[in-house]
Amino acid sequence: MARLSEPQKVEIVRLLGAGATPPQVAARMRENHGITVDRFQIRAYDASGPRFEGGAHLSDLFWEQREAYQNELASIPIVHAAYRLGQIQQLHERAKAKGDIRNSMALLKMAAKEAKLFHVWSTNLGDLSLRHEQRPQIAQRAELAEIFDRVMMRRARH
Numbered sequence: 001m002a003r004l005s006e007p008q009k010v011e012i013v014r015l016l017g018a019g020a021t022p023p024q025v026a027a028r029m030r031e032n033h034g035i036t037v038d039r040f041q042i043r044a045y046d047a048s049g050p051r052f053e054g055g056a057h058l059s060d061l062f063w064e065q066r067e068a069y070q071n072e073l074a075s076i077p078i079v080h081a082a083y084r085l086g087q088i089q090q091l092h093e094r095a096k097a098k099g100d101i102r103n104s105m106a107l108l109k110m111a112a113k114e115a116k117l118f119h120v121w122s123t124n125l126g127d128l129s130l131r132h133e134q135r136p137q138i139a140q141r142a143e144l145a146e147i148f149d150r151v152m153m154r155r156a157r158h
Helices: 006-017 022-033 039-043 056-074 081-098 101-114 118-122 137-157
Strands: none
Touching (some): 006 022, 006 056, 101 137
């Protein structure tokens, strides 16, 4: 185990509070200070973990850093799923208007992944079975576009 000075402990806590993983913190400590700190020692300074050993002042610092990090993330539109889905929806509508079926389908797939609905592509949605071997490809695409539009409308209402 590396012997850490107080400023090094503070740096580890700040990095962890800002969302860095223990391997990332270890690499940073090696680059900045030339010391090797293993991930288990680093985890001891993660106030969100069960083995926190940093004391009250480092815990407070961790949570202040975490809050600042989350507030910073919240101010970036692309971080929010609703924003990303809205952008995908706009691109999908443009592709559909141009008759670009391939791009339109790729965007539908991307939106399904984004909305964590990827299983929709191979499961039964009540009255709409998506078994592709039963219908021609063009009918499948139209049906998928309709499903996506319905999902987006539901999300917009909520």
